[in-house]
Amino acid sequence: MEQRIKIAIIGGGPAGLAAALGAYESGIKAEDILIIERDSCLGGILNQCIHAGFGLHRFGEELTGPEYAERYIKKVREADIGFITDAMVLALNDNKDITYISPTTGIVHLKAEAVILAMGCRERTRGALNIPGTRPAGIYTAGTAQRFVNIEGYMPGKEVVILGSGDIGLIMARRMTLEGAKVKAVCELMPYSSGLARNIAQCLDDFQIPLMLSHTVVKIHGKERVTGVTIAEVDSSLKPIPDTYKYISCDTLMLSVGLIPENEVSKGADIEIDRVTNGAVVDNFRQTSKSGIFACGNVLHVHDLVDFVSMESELAGRSAAKYVTEGFSGENKSDTVPKGGVRYVVPQKYYGSSIDEKTEFFYRVGKNYRNVSLNVLADGTLILKKKLVRAAPGEMGNISLKGEALDKARKASNLVFTIEEGENV
Template sequence: MQKYDLVVIGGGPAGMAAAIGAKEQGIENILILEREDQLGGVLKQCIHSGFGMFTFKEELTGPEYAQRFIDKIEQYKIKYKLSTAVLDLSSEKVITAVNEQDGILEIQAKAIILAMGCCERPRGAINIPGTRRAGVYTAGTAQKFVNLDGYMPGKQVVILGSGDVGLIMARRMTLEGAKVKAVIEMMPYPRGLKKNISQCLEDFNIPLKLSHAIIEIKGSDRVEGITIAKIDENKVPIKGTEEYIPCDTLLISVGLIPENYLAEKANIKLSPKTQGPEINESMQTDVEGIFACGDVIYVHNWVDSVTIESYNAGKHAANYLYGKSVDSNTSELIAGEGIAYTVPRYVNPINIEDFLDIVYRPKEVYRDSKLLIYFDNEEVLCEDKKVLYPGETENIKINKEIFNKYPNCKSITIKIQKF
């Protein structure tokens, strides 16, 4: 059995940043396990710009951004195994993996960081009526076909869902010569970043149809068109609003799901809201010595925020290996009125250095509202918010001095209040 101080599962932007963070804290015996044949994760196929503005203060493409970290991995001589699939993970931090070179291997780690990212929600998860005819792809699959393999999925395209990958592919397909007929969204608001709505749809005059659903996919061997309809507040199609759109391709962008098969194997507690591990202020799960970072916790809006969070996860894992982490009374973070979820889920104030950075996602669009934070039942923070938008996560920082004033706090509640 191979032994390492720290094993990072996943070699995308999260996994690489976590490994670098631990290395810079002095941890030497580190191994990254990556199932694909090169490091970089999904960034390899994200050839559009917009990455790195915060981390590097310059605009990079996805491959350029990933290469900065790959170079650092090589510079630090951090070990990694490519084309290696992790099959099992125990709560005792034993990893079972397989690759062509080693066969089946077992690895005992003192600490583990989960950085497997997320996957696309497939057609089967949303019950679109119709048979499995050709021409239906997830947006990420189409992105890989176009950007890495050089194949065009189709020429007349409809996109279901206004997630960021779908919005970016609306622009990409247009630039490659396809006609994007419309983006269809069931919610009364778009799910992607406002920046992508502007740059990927409005700049190319691509219609966005909110509160609509696909009620039929037509075609025998391949998609020939779709029928959409407006839906009411119960997601029921409204009769008389049907519209037929001819197309040969349907791209599905209806959300991303954290990849947590291994977390389930290790009996790690998952959040019913994010479907990712519930973590504390140190990025540690409820299984001692197993940490998590990046999209495996919740789906992030920006890769720069993944990098910062994952670097901190590596730092916290190093503190754990050095025995610096303190286990004491914790406070529970509660998503109150108007909040879909918060990250982290638990807070041990002793382990906070200067401030706690809380991520939260609004449930709906709020204008001219207030964000309130309560320690137990006492209001400690109030911030005016001009616009809160469910397509983007928000952050709020709480200084450690506030925690020091409430040493016995059991719950921290975050809620949105309309004016």
């Protein structure tokens, strides 16, 4: 089957939904938008995140994942924006030709004028970590375990050790405890957690679950089902210290060791990928290196809070709308450059002459900081200094440029983002 569409959105999770609404609210007709979702319903991973804590920034109230998703799904339905579920994109090229497959349509060749990538991310696995030992049942990524508990209603384990202190792992530590399982420890390789401070307090501390920083799992035991793990402390180069090996008996090893943007489809369109974020290189409109292909949400860079996914995706939706109605003129793009303690900045490029009145930049730092400043330099000249009481790798930061700083940024060929420590801060 052949189809044409103005804006195709790959993924119907929080990013795809917000992008669709962003485009719709910019004047694109509902029937000119198509969301392609691979699961049986819209909402993405939010559907299994039944805990509260979503929406504080976006809606000023605390919602559960499904409630947060429902707000967007309702709007999409009310607007009658097109979507198809159980549909998986098999291919995308830089001509914005999409091939997708679904039980109801079969194979569809879809020609889009603009494409928004909103595929989200996947979890890193045991294999990617190369944890030695046996290969029994009972090793789950936190997200898989979450699906079993919250969607299927089954317990994947009774005595649990969690490796990695990513947010899903922390949330699952609490969830498993509430369901009657014993969470024996959360081991984190780094000397700091990659999760949000509030999750450490509410999910571990409140339940007296020990967070073991600078610890990792060095061996998995058990022939058929996990019977235990050996953990060890690691040194400053992250190598296990031999005298610190300790056996913990458990039936489950849960992994929360990082998320990887799912860019397999993007690669077909030969999109430039940022080696730090593992997402596309984008400009301030969230346009990738291929004209008319946009990216937003966790497929672009892994976010901590869905609220920021929504805001970023609404922007991508508005941009795609602008692209199909007016087009983008070919002004020069300038670069953003992460330096000294800043690991990455999104967007990586910006249109000097067409930045909005206020432009936001998102960044992550490489380690824990206290009382530092984030400095923005335009072609080497300091244009903005933002004091940070604390900055942590687990918490994405954002900084807005407006007014005078923005005027200076517009004229610059590069914007450097860097952390400054010391007395001048």
